[in-house]
Amino acid sequence: MKLIDFIADRIGYIAIYLFNILLVVAVVQLAMLPQGLSIQLDNLLYIGVLCVAGVATYLLIDYVRQRAYYKKLLAIESHPEPLDRINSFPEGVTREQEFMAKLVRQLHSGVENRLTHYRKQQEQHDVFIRQWVHQMKTPVSVIDLLTQQADEETDTRETLQSIQEENDRLAHGLDMMLQTARLEKFELDVHIHKVNLEQVVRGVINEHKRACIRKGVFPKLAVDQEARYAETDEKWIAVIFRQIVSNAIKYAKNTSGEAGKQLEITLLHKGDGVRAVFRDTGIGIPGHDMPRVFDPFFTGENGRTTGESTGMGLYLVRELCRKLGHRIDIQSAPGVGTTVTIHFPPASVLHDVLRR
Template sequence: MLWVFIKDRLLYIVCIIVIVLLAVSLLMLEMARYPGMVEPGTVYYFLLLALVALIAWFTADYYRQRYFLKQVKEALARTNDLQASAIVTAGVTGEQRLVMELLQEQHRAFLGELSRHRRSQELHNHFALQWVHHMKTPLSVIHLHMQEGAERGWSTEEEQRAMAASVLEETERLTRGLEMMLHTARLDKFELDTHIRRLPLHELVRTTINNHKRLLIRHSIYPKVEGELWVESDEKWLVFVLQQLVSNSIKYSKHKPGSKTLAFRLRELEDGKAELAIADEGIGIAPQDISRVFDAFFTGENGRTTGESTGMGLYLTKKVLDKLGHGVKIRSELGAGTTVILTFRPAGIHVMA
């Protein structure tokens, strides 16, 4: 530690020695020009004083900075400790204090990034557990049907059709669950998996409806598409969002008796933006839950009522739309239905988050 201190000030020492030697040289010249003006002992005394002053100054400076150097040495020894830089707190010079301030800012930034990473990892792990739990249900239903068929068979064609329809519905649930898991994994590399282009939104809506037509028919939900619209977005991610929203509408509408309407209204706004409103006639959302529907794993009253919610559908929808630069908001009336409104920027003004 002492050698590091001396080595760091070697240039200062050399400069001071050069200055002292120059001063002595001038005195020697004066002695040569004016004999007897300066005694040789005076020169030796000057050299001794200069040496003592130099040693005293460096000794005092070393003891002043010794604690700081000790802290740095201890921090360097703790190579596997992420908090090591936090122990360096005894800077005495302006440069040292600037370095400490930089270290503290970097440390805070690192801890913030680490916290975000841990939160993301916790969300991913929790979602994986939730996903596995929810995927067990359709697998159990399919296994039960197959076991029943193997043991006693199906006596009538109607029973066979009912079994096939049930198995198909559970298979579709598995497919949607797998798609959600895959898209969740891709969110971390969103920018590498995105291609923005002009898309016919009305056609994507109709494709999404067609993908859910079996469930819509089974639960007496009748889709209605109003208007046509072209928007700039990524087709794959936008279809994922539409699938989540339609799936949610079906999930929370099927328990209401009678026929229901699922309306898709596409229109251009006066400010050049475009809007898609998806309105169902389901059970609606409790007023106290509206502000939290986009939170991860939040299921609210509906989750406790239906038992089918993962709390991830709307969370992922919001994340994807934010990254695409689209807006989303929800209006709902308990017992009357829910309307989800997607807002798209004007053409050519797309900025991906």
């Protein structure tokens, strides 16, 4: 900053200072008039010169003191990257400049955190898209092969059933893709009200009826009278239930001669609210995978075995529960099965959570 610019920024202070000097001289002169006295012209000039010299000296010293700071501000303009300019922001000379530097760094830190968050989201989205496309290629290839075989066979019933299975997998993958995409704008598509959980669970079971028959899974629903309703979003809680039931069917035991694979769904009421408990007798989750089951893209030992997992199912469930103000617990043991519990808090607690 040039000296003339420095002075121009403080012209108001200088004008007020000079006006106050004139005001003081006028008051002294008026006080001396009753005594027949007056201030001599040379004294007035002397007072004026001293005052102007004093304020000029202060401004010059202040300019020299802040010149290095202004040079650093001019220097950071040469950085092509805006964030590099913020990193090079100099320490202030005055308290006001120090506060401004602190505020700029706080804003920079907030922007960096937000960019890191969005960058991580974008990376997760890219990984999910690649995995999703890979998963969708398999049903498409199988359907293409089955249609070729159907041309050579007279009985196409079994072929059509196989095509239906692959179509269900396609539909589930597309639904997963759609729900994950909507997760970022969740607050624009949520409506909390009293929902009939029993009705939602029965609807989800009916959606998976063919898959249950195919895998030999027998769902069983038990409902406490007080646990039939809970405060939640009907569409999103259906997505949560759908994913949990889908996992229970996907990882059902494949042991030959098995009498039956159970999927027990219980809606019960506890003192702290309603709970939806999904208990299956599937292959279970190894203990070393349990701490990471909610991490995005983590398929674990079971996912690598089945080859159908994207690692996004439980992550989506956990995120939806968090956004809805619900809590999810999962317990599992290899060869025994898995129990997933969704906790619905009382309405007053839920509304407090959603307002935050």
